[in-house]
Amino acid sequence: MTAYQALTERFQRLSRLNHLSAIAGWDMQTMMPHGGSDARGEALAELSVMHHEILVQQTTGELLAQAQNEGLDDDQLANLREMARQYTDAALLPAELVEAKALAGSRCEQAWRQQRIDNDWQGFQRNLVPVVDLARQEAQLRAQKLGGSPYDALLNLYEPGMTSQRLDTIFGDLTQWLPELLQEVVAKQPPLAPSQTTRIFPISQQQALAQAVMQRLDFNFDHGRLDISAHPFCGGVPTDVRITTRYDTQEFLSALMGVIHETGHARYEQNLPSQWSGQPIALARSTAIHESQSLFFEMQLGRSTSFLKSLHPLICQNLTAATDLTLNDLVQQVQRVAPGLIRVDADEVSYPAHVILRYEIERALINAEIEVSDIPELWDEKMQRYLGLSTAGNYRDGCMQDIHWTDGSFGYFPTYTLGAMYAAQLFNAMRDQQPESETAIATGELAPTFNWLKENIWQHGSRYSVDNLIQQATGETLNPHWFKRHLEQRYLGR
Numbered sequence: 179m180t181a182y183q184a185l186t187e188r189f190q191r192l193s194r195l196n197h198l199s200a201i202a203g204w205d206m207q208t209m210m211p212h213g214g215s216d217a218r219g220e221a222l223a224e225l226s227v228m229h230h231e232i233l234v235q236q237t238t239g240e241l242l243a244q245a246q247n248e249g250l251d252d253d254q255l256a257n258l259r260e261m262a263r264q265y266t267d268a269a270l271l272p273a274e275l276v277e278a279k280a281l282a283g284s285r286c287e288q289a290w291r292q293q294r295i296d297n298d299w300q301g302f303q304r305n306l307v308p309v310v311d312l313a314r315q316e317a318q319l320r321a322q323k324l325g326g327s328p329y330d331a332l333l334n335l336y337e338p339g340m341t342s343q344r345l346d347t348i349f350g351d352l353t354q355w356l357p358e359l360l361q362e363v364v365a366k367q368p369p370l371a372p373s374q375t376t377r378i379f380p381i382s383q384q385q386a387l388a389q390a391v392m393q394r395l396d397f398n399f400d401h402g403r404l405d406i407s408a409h410p411f412c413g414g415v416p417t418d419v420r421i422t423t424r425y426d427t428q429e430f431l432s433a434l435m436g437v438i439h440e441t442g443h444a445r446y447e448q449n450l451p452s453q454w455s456g457q458p459i460a461l462a463r464s465t466a467i468h469e470s471q472s473l474f475f476e477m478q479l480g481r482s483t484s485f486l487k488s489l490h491p492l493i494c495q496n497l498t499a500a501t502d503l504t505l506n507d508l509v510q511q512v513q514r515v516a517p518g519l520i521r522v523d524a525d526e527v528s529y530p531a532h533v534i535l536r537y538e539i540e541r542a543l544i545n546a547e548i549e550v551s552d553i554p555e556l557w558d559e560k561m562q563r564y565l566g567l568s569t570a571g572n573y574r575d576g577c578m579q580d581i582h583w584t585d586g587s588f589g590y591f592p593t594y595t596l597g598a599m600y601a602a603q604l605f606n607a608m609r610d611q612q613p614e615s616e617t618a619i620a621t622g623e624l625a626p627t628f629n630w631l632k633e634n635i636w637q638h639g640s641r642y643s644v645d646n647l648i649q650q651a652t653g654e655t656l657n658p659h660w661f662k663r664h665l666e667q668r669y670l671g672r
Contacts, residue, residue, distance in 0.1 A: 469597025
């Protein structure tokens with residue numbers, strides 16, 4: 179057996195452990211009774227340690243070095259590169275820290291569910307402090323080896339090659355024009371009709387609508403399912419993708435758009451290169467690319483007037499309270515821009531402000547410039563600055579609303595807005611290459627869109643770097659111009 183073959187067997191085994199962790203984690207957030215949280219957290223921590231110990235064995239590094247000289251083809255070399263990246267990332271951490279992080283994250287996330295409902299910042303803070311302390315330890319270890327700031331070391335885990343210096347440039351430009359654009363869009367909008375805010379939408383009907391829309395989006399129910407959780411997410415593995423949403427009987431669009439968003443993640447997972455299943459090259463390229471797919475579905479496609487024309491009949495068929503909803507009313511509601519407190523319910527114009535706020539706080543937190551106790555005041559200050567809203571005393575809808583920090587996922591938030599930028603760039607390129615796609619979308623014919631995504635993004639997995647992937651698909655690397663142009667065209671008609 180060659181060194182490369184030995185590595186593929188080892189990473190296949192690691193993939194199976196990830197499979198078990200993913201499904202157990204999904205169950206923890208959807209089906210598991212509260213009393214099972216401690217034991218489940220310990221079990222997941224054990225899996226994390228087992229995965230880590232297998233990956234960082236001395237023989238893994240030796241095999242990686244040997245495989246470089248085995249005359250591998252381009253795909254195998256790309257797979258080897260991704261193996262080496264995983265090995266390097268893992269080898270920087272001791273097993274004790276991996277276990278401690280898993281346990282602290284599990285405790286914090288489980289307690290957060292009720293603490294958020296209770297608006298209990300003090301209780302949440304006690305659990306978050308050890309999560310942050312462990313994240314800082316990890317960041318320091320990574321930064322000492324890789325260089326750069328502690329925060330950059332964590333950011334690199336989600337978006338390889340990205341730095342806070344580059345983000346500051348991208349987000350700095352965004353903050354120069356976004357507030358004025360947001361004000362202009364809000365001022366231009368007509369008020370919503372009162373009847374559109376007083377209807378009741380039973381959860382059972384919303385679930386039926388969600389299933390119908392997922393079928394329209396070609397979600398493969400033989401390899402996935404939809405459930406309910408406190409925070410919408412997409413998990414599982416490509417052969418068994420689990421997505422969730424949450425429902426509100428007072429309105430249906432937040433759950434529906436959440437389903438469309440998560441289905442974008444799921445379609446990417448279900449179309450990753452199956453011939454490389456179990457190998458690092460078969461994984462999604464980066465978190466921002468993953469977000470670009472969910473935001474392509476939700477924002478570029480799902481909120482477009484063309485798509486809403488085909489979606490309108492499904493809504494009227496499945497929701498009793500929406501039988502008299504006109505297409506014009508639907509478009510007006512879906513494309514409504516109104517700054518609010520909740521990120522996952524935000525429109526695409528105000529959404530970047532939510533991300534920048536979180537990015538600035540978590541960067542300062544990991545770089546030890548602030549402490550956990552400083553978060554609520556900073557959150558309120560930045561919310562007022564960027565969106566003109568206050569969260570003073572309202573932790574539930576302020577700094578406790580997201581699940582990401584509970585398990586130490588620092589460095590994740592910037593990928594949402596990077597993903598929105600990639601999505602706008604990809605959609606623009608698709609329309610240029612397939613001018614007929616807009617008309618096809620309006621008639622419910624989505625195959626051309628999905629085929630384009632599969633050819634340009636899905637089938638490549640992690641074969642290329644982010645820049646190379648986007649360059650091949652659109653003719654250039656990330657260009658935030660297309661995001662600004664998209665917002666101006668959709669909301670201001672420019």
